[in-house]
Each structure stands twice: as C-alpha cells, then as structure tokens.
Amino acid sequence: MLKSILNHYPLEYSGDIRQGASGWNNTTYFIEGSLHRSVLRIYETHRDIEKIRFEHAVLQALNQLAMSFSVPLPIQTMTGETMVQLEDGSGRYACMFEYIEGMRSEGESGRAAFSFGEAAGELLSCLAEVEPGVQPAYRPYYELPQSYPSCSREIVLKFCGQPPEPFKDLQESLSELGQAYTGMLQQLNGLGKLPQQLIHGDLNYSNLLIDSHDPAQVTALLDFEFCTKDVRAMEPAVIISGLLGQGNDEGREAVRLFCRGFGGRIRLTPEEVEAIPVLMRLRQIDVFLHFMSRFLNGIDGAEVLRKQVGYISSELRQLERNEGWFAEALMSDLHPKTSQL
Template identity: 50%
Template sequence: MEAVLRRHWPAWNGTLQKRTGGWNNTTYFVKGNGRSGVLRVYDTHRDRDKIEFEHAVLQALSKHSLSFSVPMPMRTVTGETVVQLEKEGGKYVCLFDYIEGKSPLEQDSSFAYSFGEVTGELSAVLATFKLELAPVYRPYYALQQSYPLCNQEIVREVCLNPPEPLKALQEELRLIGKVYEEITDSLHAMEELPHQLVHGDLNASNLLVKDSDHSQVAALLDFEFCTLDVRVMEPAVILSGFLGQPEETQAVRDFCQGFSRRVHLSSDEIDALPVLMLLRKVDVFLHFLSRFLEGTDQPHVLQEQVKQVSADLLQLSDRGSWIQEELVLAGMAPS
C-alpha cells in the first residue's frame, strides 16, 4: 500500500497504520508531509461503477454548506479518484482526506438527537440530487435481485434444514425464515412510497462525534451503499440499530425528535416503518449468508450474525409499534 500511495498520491506519502474492523473494506490511516488521510481498499467487489457513484455523491455534497463533514475523495496525479491494483486480485483503492472526530463509545447514545438532526439534514439535501450517474445498488426491498445466491427456495431450505455449521441454530433460523416469508409479500407496496437517494447504512460505526463534545455528530461516513430507495428507509436502518442499547428508549426518542426537525414523513411512510426495520435485519442476514455461500467468510461469521439478527427480530416484534409511535409524536412536536 505504501508503494501505491507513492505512485498515485505522492503528495500524501507517509506512514500507514491499518485500522481494525470492517466487513467490506480494509482501511489504513495515512500520516506524512503534514497531512493525514484515510486509504480504503474495497475488498468485496470489483465494480468501478459503484465507487464512482459513491464519489459523485460525495463531491455533490461538498458543494453544500452542511453542519457536518463527509469524506472527500482525493484525486491521483492523473486526476482520478479511484485506482485499480495490478495485484491483490484487481482490488480498487481510494484516498480520502482525514476528518477530525472520534467513533462513539459502544454504550454511548448521547449523540442520538444530533444524529437525528444531521440525518434529516442529509436526507433533505439528497432529495434534491439529480446526478448524471445512475446508482448501482438496488433498494432494500429488491431482495430477490440484490442477493442472487439467496433466492426464496434457498433461504427457505437454509432456515428449515440448516447445513451442518448452522445445525445448532435451528430455532434462530426458523424465526429468521418466518420473518423473511412475512415481509416478502408486503415489499411490493414499498414501490409506492416517496423515493430519493439514501445513505442506506447509517449507524454508530459510520459516524464521528466531536472530540470536544461527544453528543454532537461531526461527520457521516461510508457512502458506499448510497442508492435510490424509499426515503423512510434511512431512519428505519438507524432506529433498528438502537435496539438493545442500554439507553434504547431515550436514544430512539432523541433521534426521532432530531430527525423530525428536518424531515416530516407521511403517514404512509410511518406505517411502513415496522416492516422496513424488519427488512433491514433480514437484509443483514442475506448479506452474510451470501458471503458464506460464496466462501468469503468462515462459518463462525454467519453463526454470530444469525444469533444477532434473530435477537434483533425478537426485540422488533415487541418494540416496532412503540418506535413508530415515537416518530409520530416527534413529528407532532413543535420544531
């Protein structure tokens, strides 16, 4: 990676420190010549169109006066923002300017209100975009097209007759299969809801809070999955991620209030929220099932995801209506 940096971004030449974590990409912090950057290696796909669309969104966002930061791709000596490696199986690499801030602590949800505000701000801006490039990723509700390795028959078979590595998780898989079947029949109705560009993967791991005040969001990160989808999918993803947190109730309430200051959802969108939160969890399962079937992950990765997804689905069955009510109440409150 140091040779890649010297060749394509010589002004950024310096030391690289590999960052831990991340399922889809490998990240390095770059320090040298008085500047800092983040080098990202895309590990799970070789689709240049996906990266170029992501960068087009980020460049368009940079033209707006936002209250938060977003990553800015740096151009190479030849003027591109993405480089394909000759080795490493032809993986793509990009360099982004470093953004000051901290990842929130795992059990901290004090940033929830600010998270709601900046998510609403982002949603309002993305709604105005009409980019020349077309998004590559499909909306969440297009499950059949998004995961060709996981058609309805395969999912049903895995959930009802688990393969050997998943035998001990029969109860969890039956629940996932049941929810999958329930929501599949209702997804066609999502096509009638308001659509726009959405980030699609906002959660605590894809944001930074300010060093001086951990309750304030400093940046939103990782726009790789940005695509055209139903507008309400953005809060659905985030709200489903608050489940199980120590301060879950306050976090949900604070986020809804912050988000509703910027975006007012229709009654149809709020009605769709419980299904969309379930859809987010099912989508996570299909993502990791696909990785397992294609040999990307070892069985233990899918095993852990099955446990987490099934636990989240149980919580959603109890909490989905309450979260929906919080969003309604937040929308009624004066700004």
C-alpha cells in the first residue's frame, strides 16, 4: 500500500520506508529517497478532502513568509495535487511533506518553553497575514455545541451522570466533567467577540521540533490539521493548558517562560488575557468531547476514553487551584504594558 502511494510522486521521493511517531489522528512514515528525505502522513480518522485542502493551503502560504522556524511543506504529486487517496477502499488520504531537521522535545524540563513562546507568538502574527483562499473546515472552539453532533447536551449529561458499565468506577471524575461542561456552556456567550484570526489550535510539545545541538531552541512547528479561524487568545490558552501539567513548580516555570517569549512577539488586549483561564477550561472540555465522540462513533475503545477522563478531570482541578496564580502570571507577562517589544 505504501509503495502505491509513493508511485504518485516524482521518482526522487521514492526510497526506503520506516515508520515514525503516530498520533490519535494520523500515522507517519519517513522516506529516505535518492535525492530527498520526506515524511509520509496518512489521515486515519477522517475522509474529508476539504479539511486537508485547507491545511495544505495554509502551509503553502506560511512557507512563502520569512519565519525564524520551519513549518511542513506539502509535496505535490506528479499531477499537481498535495494528497493521494489510498487504494485499499478505506477512503483515507495520504500526503507527503519535505523533511525538517530537528528532534522531538521530551517536554519534561521545559528548556524550550521560552523559545516555544517566541515561535508561537511569531506564528500567530504570521497567520494573521495568511489568506488561504478556502474556508476553514473546523469550527472555532467557542462553537462547542455545534462541533460534536454525537455529543448533544442530553447525551453528555446522561453519560456523566449515569455512566455506562465500562465507566461506572469513574463516576466522581465524570460528575466533575459534567459540571464543568454545564458551566462552560454558560460562559460561551461573548467569547466570539474577542479578536479573531487563523490559529494553529493544537500546539503542544508533541507538535514541535527542537535543535538537536541546542534543545532550548524550537526549530519547527508541526501538525496544522486543526488550524481554523478562532479567538486569537485561544492559541496561548491551548499551549498553557498543556504546559501547566500537574501544576508543580516545573510546570509553573514553563508557563512563565512561555508567556515571556510569547509576550515578546505579540500583544494581547487586557480582555484577551483575562479570558485565557476560561479558554483553557474550554480546551479541556473540547478534548473530553473529542474523545467521547470517538468512543461513541466506534473509533476508540473504552480504555482510551477512560484514560482521557482521568487526565482531563485532574487538569481541570489543577486549573481551578492555580487560577489565582494565573491571573498574576498572565497579566505580568502578556499584558501590553509589560510585553517586551
């Protein structure tokens, strides 16, 4: 199957294949061609060609801008397309990107947090200039009720209040998630009035590369699959939510370093900064609905959702305990008056 995909590309991109890291939504392979090294990606969880076209249009536009880091560049097939439909009858699509030098960040030490902030702020500024020419395929985070058709309010609250058999022992965590979900629905109104633009929407340590000789330096930002038009402040909210971890001193220091790097690249309004804790909770609830939807649609087994319920409920508790600290940290590092520009 993989060889048949490579047949659609110029001969110099054919070569030895080895499997790379795989995420929840795609599988990757590295191709050692005669003249080029490339990355083959197979989209595993959707068959929507418009989503891929939008992602690739954004990446092609970003590659025309002068940035201090790299982003993936889609490789065209011999017919000028940037994707290939698999011939196995699954309806899945695959694409190839030019290989980018760098290594994955382990993320534990937070050494790259400041550089991550700088890169994320620079990317957000560049995305404000991008006109991909096609409409985004994904809804913004604040349109939570419309984003997951299989997770209506009634279904979510019943699932959290009366968990089915594989989840009965998670009653306490699911009850907390149900309450957080209800509270978030009441806070959605007004979020859409904040400044909006294209955002990456899923930046975290797994979606970046660092310099193998200088692990504190980010060299690339990856995986633009969920790029869409959304509230601008959602970008740092998503990243900070992941950086905080369990709320320990290391996580707090990583957040501070990220915010200082980010604040040196882009200004947020006071209203945007004040909204970040709410947007962080929105991110967590969105992740919960994402994996609940995958479970209900038969994409994942119960064990995947069970793990996510544990992670998300723990992170929401950490966010609640740290909210006072956030108000100080975010305002001091992201407020326009103190941004290092």
